[in-house]
Amino acid sequence: MNIGQASEQTGVSAKMIRYYESIGLLPSAARRANGYRDYSEQDVAVLQFVRRTRDLGFSLEEVSALLALWTDKKRPSREVKRLAETHIADLERRMREMRAVMKTLRQLAQHCHGDERSDCPILDDLAKPRAPGAKRTRRH
Amino acid sequence: MNIGQASEQTGVSAKMIRYYESIGLLPSAARRANGYRDYSEQDVAVLQFVRRTRDLGFSLEEVSALLALWTDKKRPSREVKRLAETHIADLERRMREMRAVMKTLRQLAQHCHGDERSDCPILDDLAKPRAPGAKRTRRH
DNA sequence: CTGCACCTTCCCACAATGGGAAGGTCAACA
DNA sequence: TGTTGACCTTCCCATTGTGGGAAGGTGCAG
Numbered sequence: 001m002n003i004g005q006a007s008e009q010t011g012v013s014a015k016m017i018r019y020y021e022s023i024g025l026l027p028s029a030a031r032r033a034n035g036y037r038d039y040s041e042q043d044v045a046v047l048q049f050v051r052r053t054r055d056l057g058f059s060l061e062e063v064s065a066l067l068a069l070w071t072d073k074k075r076p077s078r079e080v081k082r083l084a085e086t087h088i089a090d091l092e093r094r095m096r097e098m099r100a101v102m103k104t105l106r107q108l109a110q111h112c113h114g115d116e117r118s119d120c121p122i123l124d125d126l127a128k129p130r131a132p133g134a135k136r137t138r139r140h
Numbered sequence: 141m142n143i144g145q146a147s148e149q150t151g152v153s154a155k156m157i158r159y160y161e162s163i164g165l166l167p168s169a170a171r172r173a174n175g176y177r178d179y180s181e182q183d184v185a186v187l188q189f190v191r192r193t194r195d196l197g198f199s200l201e202e203v204s205a206l207l208a209l210w211t212d213k214k215r216p217s218r219e220v221k222r223l224a225e226t227h228i229a230d231l232e233r234r235m236r237e238m239r240a241v242m243k244t245l246r247q248l249a250q251h252c253h254g255d256e257r258s259d260c261p262i263l264d265d266l267a268k269p270r271a272p273g274a275k276r277t278r279r280h
Numbered sequence: 281c282t283g284c285a286c287c288t289t290c291c292c293a294c295a296a297t298g299g300g301a302a303g304g305t306c307a308a309c310a
Numbered sequence: 311t312g313t314t315g316a317c318c319t320t321c322c323c324a325t326t327g328t329g330g331g332a333a334g335g336t337g338c339a340g
Contacts, residue, residue, distance in 0.1 A: 004286065013329080014287090018288090034288095034335080035287080035288060036287055036288080036336080037288090048267065052266050052267075053266055056244065056266075057241055059326080069260075070263045070266075078255055080260045081253075084262055085249055087245065088242060088249065091238055091242050095239070098231055099235075101195075101231065102235075105228050109228065112217050112224070113221075116217075116218070117217055118213060118214055118215055120220045122217075122220050122224055123206070126189050126192045126206065127188065127189050128188070128192070143317095144317065153297080153298085155297070158319090174304080174306085174318080175304080175319060176317090176318055194296095200296075
């Protein structure tokens with residue numbers, strides 16, 4: 001089947017399918033005489049695997065590792081579990097950070113009257129030097 | 141003061157200060173005879189404002205809007221509050237998504253025995269077509 | 281044969297940030 | 311005085327995923 005059909009069946013855009021192939025996440029697709037990529041049901045299954053793991057927030061690098069584990073019939077399930085748990089821990093850390101930020105923001109918003117008047121505790125507070133312990137955390 | 145001092149006092153890297161200036165988030169800094177940027181206490185206050193709003197997860201675009209509201213003495217506080225609340229709602233949405241994903245992942249991890257054996261329900265499950273209602277949500 | 285929908289590759293853009301090269305400047309110290 | 315090292319300057323490149331679009335080939339339906 002053409003890349004368009006494969007895209008439709010998996011929810012992965014044609015653009016991304018080509019990109020995944022170009023970076024080596026996926027093996028080179030079979031080609032037909034006219035140069036069009038040709039996808040089998042097997043290929044579609046792999047794309048669905050990628051789609052699903054991406055939906056769960058795994059990075060392409062992690063997807064790649066999971067894919068390798070998936071196709072390696074002899075790997076121990078321990079590795080898979082470790083990957084999943086690392087990812088869960090990461091999500092937990094990010095959620096803790098977000099909770100703290102939301103708490104601050106809610107407090108700020110609560111004290112802002114939000115009307116025609118121009119004095120606004122939110123802005124006053126934002127202008128202060130940063131809170132102790134605030135970190136340069138990169139969200140991904 | 142030099143950009144290095146300004147960076148140290150605000151926690152914004154010199155690289156980023158120059159970048160913020162280049163994209164127009166900050167006005168062009170004053171220059172000394174030798175071409176070095178020269179920062180006043182006022183400038184440092186603005187940088188601290190930026191730093192703090194960034195820490196709270198506002199995008200540069202949102203920071204830009206907040207900065208404009210901050211320096212416009214006549215703006216109604218309603219606008220600021222709306223921006224903050226939009227941001228809070230966005231964080232809440234993302235946290236809901238993350239919670240759902242974590243629930244799925246925890247269930248998967250729980251059923252994976254995680255030992256030497258190779259059969260692994262995580263991978264089996266990931267290989268299935270995506271769950272109904274799964275969306276292509278962009279995290280930022 | 282024409283038109284349209286598809287495919288191909290290639291380059292550009294985004295958000296924010298860091299890395300580093302190549303070169304100018306300044307202060308301190310021998 | 312000269313050198314050294316810590317600054318500063320601009321400029322380009324990489325990152326992570328994704329989309330947009332150009333320029334050109336293909337295939338099918340009317």
